Amino acid sequence: MGQVTSSTQHTQHQSSSSSPASCPVDHSAFAKHSQPSSSCPVDHTSLAKHAQSSSSTTSCPVDHSSMSRASSSAPAQCPVQPETLDPRNHLPVLTQDRAPSQTIDLPTERTTSSIPRDAAGQWEYPSPQQFYNALVRKGWETPENEIETMVEIHNFLNEKPGKKFKNGRRKSTSVDEKLQLVRFKGRPGQLSPKARFWLFAGWLLPDRFNTEPPFDRHDWVVRRPSTGEEVRYVIDYYGVPPLPDGSPVFSLDVRPALDSFGSISMRVRAATREAWGKMATEATHT
Template sequence: MSDKCPVDHSAASSSSKCPVDHTAPASSADACPVDHSARSTWASLNLPHSSSSPPTPIPSSTPSLLSQDREISSIPRGASDASQAEGEHKWVYPSEAQFYAAMARKGHNPRANDMRVVVPIHNAVNERAWFDVMRWERGRGGEACGGVRLISFKGRPKDVSPKARVLSLLGYSLPFDRHDWIVDRCGTRVRYVIDFYTGSGPGASFYLDARPALDGWEGLITLHY
């Protein structure tokens, strides 16, 4: 388990969307690597508002005031070709407006003002998760084909991983969210399990436990060698 940090959205242009039931169908090749089934949990985790001067609330009925800007991640997509424009070979994070719209559509009653905090946290946790995955992948041969790429992902907040279950029996807290990421290592697919835990400190504090899933030879080899 390591470090702090944090994690989702709707659709904007047809060229860069998240494949998780937003406002419009999107290509799975151009999206953010985060499933949105645990969105309400992320949004409720002690957002660090100022105690001296609370921010002026943005009316929930006017999400158009939220930023439409999106950030290109550092995470390579699992499919690319020579015709893609600059940035299209990376997964794309949601804008504040997209994140808000997706939460509202699922009935989570978001606060527009919180998006200024939640979205950067969401982006940072994905970057940290990819960093942890790449530590496992280092020296495994992905460099031979241009690097390891993320090809699919799934949020599984209700499915406790075996490791997390064992740790809970030893007195540790259960993770509040779980994602399964599948990466492509030069044609070999490897599944990673990422458990998300709340930190013990004040504010929005998180730490991750990312490791290869033990459901195949590649996962076993990556974990033990």
């Protein structure tokens, strides 16, 4: 009778071995060494009650009810908030403070450009100190004694597009007014469709077309104050072989983006003028 009881309990132990409430006693060994009247020393009744009242072993140890009550007042947010960018140029506010690793003092004076920002005045270029802080922020290692020269080149390259779209607008309309640069964005590494086309042409005919991509790209949004019309210009900056004296030379491709019928019309008129001008020059030389 005792052996039958022990055998039955052993079978139940095998079928429920994954349960945390299984009997810890090896019933098979117990049955071999016990007398027929012996029984398991573990109270299986209380063990079963404990198994019914306990939760799964894979339950989360955190009290979710209290956690949900504590967090119900505010949604979860990322503790790292993105820095505020100036919507006009998509850049953070650059300080005039020295960088931690900086070894020499850099000028903090800013140069006023010839490019109108609004009716109140023109845009200001960053100072050498602000320019250096921007390079440090991007992780670019640049000799500090070359920063002022880099700022001069930067300002020179940004003056050229202003003159180009100003001349283009004067040719396309009889109204002479100061266009305003509302906002702009640097997009280095993002090739425009036109730049991709010329790269493909250079791949096909490397002896005739440029095979180097532009080293920089800007998108400028220009406003005409009399009508409030805004036109986006795409500017690709190319480097060309330097002059014999070593002076750097740059080539800028400035044109309206194909965002509207007016911009498309401007592009067509500009291309027509350029083609006629080239034909007239060739005819003169012949």
